[in-house]
Amino acid sequence: MLVSTKRKAQGSECRIFLLLFLFVPGLFFSVDAIAQQRTTVIASYSGINANYLSLWAARDAGYFAERGLDVTMLHIRGGSTAVQVLLSGQTPIAMVGATPIALAYLRGSYDLVMIGGVTNTMSYVVVAKSDIQSPADLKGKRLAVSRFGSTSDFVAEFALKHWGLNRSQVKMLQIGNEADRLAAMQGGDLEAGVFTPTYVSAIKKLGMRVLLDLEQLGVPYLLNGYATTRSFIQKNRPIVVGFMGAVLKAIRKVKQDRPFAEKTLAKYVKSPDSEFLKTALDQQMRALPDLPLAPKEAIKTILDDLAATLPEARRIAPELLIDSSVLEEAALGF
Numbered sequence: 001m002l003v004s005t006k007r008k009a010q011g012s013e014c015r016i017f018l019l020l021f022l023f024v025p026g027l028f029f030s031v032d033a034i035a036q037q038r039t040t041v042i043a044s045y046s047g048i049n050a051n052y053l054s055l056w057a058a059r060d061a062g063y064f065a066e067r068g069l070d071v072t073m074l075h076i077r078g079g080s081t082a083v084q085v086l087l088s089g090q091t092p093i094a095m096v097g098a099t100p101i102a103l104a105y106l107r108g109s110y111d112l113v114m115i116g117g118v119t120n121t122m123s124y125v126v127v128a129k130s131d132i133q134s135p136a137d138l139k140g141k142r143l144a145v146s147r148f149g150s151t152s153d154f155v156a157e158f159a160l161k162h163w164g165l166n167r168s169q170v171k172m173l174q175i176g177n178e179a180d181r182l183a184a185m186q187g188g189d190l191e192a193g194v195f196t197p198t199y200v201s202a203i204k205k206l207g208m209r210v211l212l213d214l215e216q217l218g219v220p221y222l223l224n225g226y227a228t229t230r231s232f233i234q235k236n237r238p239i240v241v242g243f244m245g246a247v248l249k250a251i252r253k254v255k256q257d258r259p260f261a262e263k264t265l266a267k268y269v270k271s272p273d274s275e276f277l278k279t280a281l282d283q284q285m286r287a288l289p290d291l292p293l294a295p296k297e298a299i300k301t302i303l304d305d306l307a308a309t310l311p312e313a314r315r316i317a318p319e320l321l322i323d324s325s326v327l328e329e330a331a332l333g334f
Contacts (some may be wrong), residue, residue: 038070039239044091045075046082047146048177048269049198050280051119051224053261054288055095056268058250061260067242077176078147083227087112092232093243097151098222098294098321102302105321106310113233113323116244117225117294118251119287122214124155124223127203128192129185135163135211142190144173144181151223152194158219158305159194159212182206198269198280215283222298233326245330251288252334291331294322 041064045052055073058064064071074091076082079100086094087109101112132138138160145152157167173190175181181193186206195203200210226244233240254261261284262277271277299318307313 038065038068040070040072041093041239041243042072042074042091043093043095043243044082044085045073045095046077046079046097046150047196047224048075048179049196050265050269050284051123051196051198051287052095052268053254053265053284054118054247054250054292057254057261057264058246060264060267061250061253063246063249063253064243067246069239069242069246071243078150078174079152080147080149083109083112086227086229092236093226093228093240095224096227097154097224098227098299099151099154099302100149101227102299102306102313102316102321103149106306106313106316110320111229111231112227112321113230114222114294114299114321115226115228115233115240115323115326116247116292117222117298118289118292119224120220120222120289120295120298121287122155122158122217122219122221122223123197123283123287124152124214125195125197125200125203125210126156126159126192126212126214127185127195127199127208128211130207130209132191132209132211135165138165138192138211139169140171141192142171142173144175144184144190144193146176146181146194147174148172154302154305155214155223156194159214162212162217197283198276201275201279202273219301220295220297221301222294225292225294230323233323237326240326241330244327245333247292248327248330248334251290251292254288255285255290291327293324293327296322 045055059071059073076085079096082094082096083100083104085091098114101114105112143156145156160167175184178195178199184190185193261281265280266277296318299321303313303316
């Protein structure tokens, strides 16, 4: 009788174990096994400055993982190159300015679309060595951007026009990232360059001068945001919505937890300089919107300027380069 009772108990335990295995699988999987169930996404970013903080924060705070995404971040120097990689399908989501997106669209890449705008003003400065006293002194001098056709290239040309100059009057150079451009100026390899406000404190410490702070012009401009393709959204909408949901949560985290924001920024820009980090974060707090939609007027600025050399840009409605539905759907959870 005791044996029969024991067998019944063992049978009940087996059935309970089987039910738990079938319906509560998470109890028996390791953390690694659960991680393997996440969807891998490669997201590129085209610069190393505070404008990319929302992406870095979403990754480091674990918000992508919360949404079942295993996001690998890939740094690609220059927006125009990042767009080429985006079009190749190697990186389905890119953090990039709208200028190279618009240029590619005008060349027939109609699948490209901006799904968010985190920096919607022209947050750039044109910097020169101390012996350059005025914009007129730039004639015949070397002015560096990241890549031709990139956001920094657009900004440089915008600044030259603002001064009544054109790019043929200066020697335009391509030097990948801001740290390299600053090093080249220090080494005497160029006289001027385009930088984000992240570098202003370092620039002033080196005795260089800011010739123009374009943010003060108040021009709407989609300097940096999130881009993908319409075909990727169509096939993988939950992934894109989850990605942008993580970005929204990261923006909130950055604004509410400054020590975390500073630690994350220091990690990626690789700087222990507290003044450098403070300047960069202060600018980012001004620029970073709670809901990072891509504004139509910020795209229009780009198209209007491109129309001077590419007349077909006048016929393109800004809405053709924007899909706000992804971010609006992601925001429903907040």
